[in-house]
Amino acid sequence: MRSLTITFALNKELDKKMTRAFLQVKASGVDFGQGIISLHPALAETRNVSEEGLKQIVNQYIDTFYEQNDQILQACVSQMHTDWQQDEKQFIEQLDKLFHHLQVPEGKYIGYLSICNCNPRFLENKTFQVFYKHPSGSNYITAHEVLHFFFYDYVGKKYPNLFETLDPNSGIYWDLAELFNAVIMSSPDFISKAYSQNTKPYPNHVQYFSTLKAFWDEDPNIDSWVPKSYEYILAKKN
Numbered sequence: 001m002r003s004l005t006i007t008f009a010l011n012k013e014l015d016k017k018m019t020r021a022f023l024q025v026k027a028s029g030v031d032f033g034q035g036i037i038s039l040h041p042a043l044a045e046t047r048n049v050s051e052e053g054l055k056q057i058v059n060q061y062i063d064t065f066y067e068q069n070d071q072i073l074q075a076c077v078s079q080m081h082t083d084w085q086q087d088e089k090q091f092i093e094q095l096d097k098l099f100h101h102l103q104v105p106e107g108k109y110i111g112y113l114s115i116c117n118c119n120p121r122f123l124e125n126k127t128f129q130v131f132y133k134h135p136s137g138s139n140y141i142t143a144h145e146v147l148h149f150f151f152y153d154y155v156g157k158k159y160p161n162l163f164e165t166l167d168p169n170s171g172i173y174w175d176l177a178e179l180f181n182a183v184i185m186s187s188p189d190f191i192s193k194a195y196s197q198n199t200k201p202y203p204n205h206v207q208y209f210s211t212l213k214a215f216w217d218e219d220p221n222i223d224s225w226v227p228k229s230y231e232y233i234l235a236k237k238n
Contacts, residue, residue: 004092004104006142008080008130010073011112012066018129019043020058022118028178029203036116040065065115073132077113080130080138087139090191095150098184098222105153111142121145123152123168136198143191147181155226162230172233179205179229180222183213208233 022032023046037044042061046054066073095102107126114129119141121128128145130138152168155176166173178201184190185199201209212229219225 004088004095004109004146006084006088006109006111006146008077008084008111008113008138010066010077012062014112014129015066015114015116016059016062018114018118018120019062019116020054022116022120023054023058025118027202028205032118036118039116062115073113073115076132080111080113080142083137083139084142087143087191091143091146094190095147099150099154100222102150102154105149107149109146109149111138111145119145121148123149136195140185140195140198143195144181144185147184148177151177151180154222158223159226162227172230172237175205175208175233176226176230178202179208179212179233180225182209183216183225186213187216208236 019036023036023043025032040061043058046057049057105126110127111130112127113132115132117131117134119129119131119134126149128141130141130145132138134141156163163173168174168177182199182201182205185195208229211232212225215225215228215232
């Protein structure tokens with residue numbers, strides 16, 4: 001595997017865009033909008049306003065927040081860099097094992113600090129957001145999102161007949177990717193016990209988790225796990 005370098009940065013405009021988007025999102029048993037408002041009560045006024053009103057409120061709020069907390073946010077980005085160095089080597093070794101020496105998919109590999117706890121990933125350029133106060137730490141989010149990049153690249157190439165027509169951001173393809181992460185990161189030998197202790201599937205994925213984890217425990221190989229897990233989820237949905 002070629003070198004995998006992950007960097008961290010501020011991106012206020014991306015934070016505005018994702019905050020506006022997630023204020024209106026409920027998915028897999030999670031109300032992301034309510035989660036944002038619980039962190040930033042001033043954004044409660046975005047409820048029941050026009051699209052233009054929402055944009056104005058969010059943009060002004062985040063401009064002010066970033067200005068007032070500039071030194072804190074800059075320090076958080078520096079700390080993310082420092083913290084990641086502690087897990088980087090072991091994480092790369094895990095990726096190499098999980099994905100059978102897959103070459104690093106092309107991309108930027110940048111984690112952008114966010115003041116909201118949504119943590120989206122962007123497959124097209126291999127970037128992601130990291131909530132700066134995440135209770136599990138920035139390394140946990142970084143590992144989670146980069147696992148996604150490798151998973152989608154690997155299974156997309158390995159199983160084109162299964163996935164080439166599916167949306168990676170919804171439906172069974174997304175379910176499978178999130179459950180793969182939950183299974184892998186809940187394993188006690190994945191980097192550290194802190195990961196396994198903090199990893200929980202989305203509420204709507206709990207019904208699949210124990211079976212898919214058992215599949216992995218019986219045969220910890222992505223090439224057997226993916227088709228078996230896909231068929232299991234598909235059967236449960238139908």
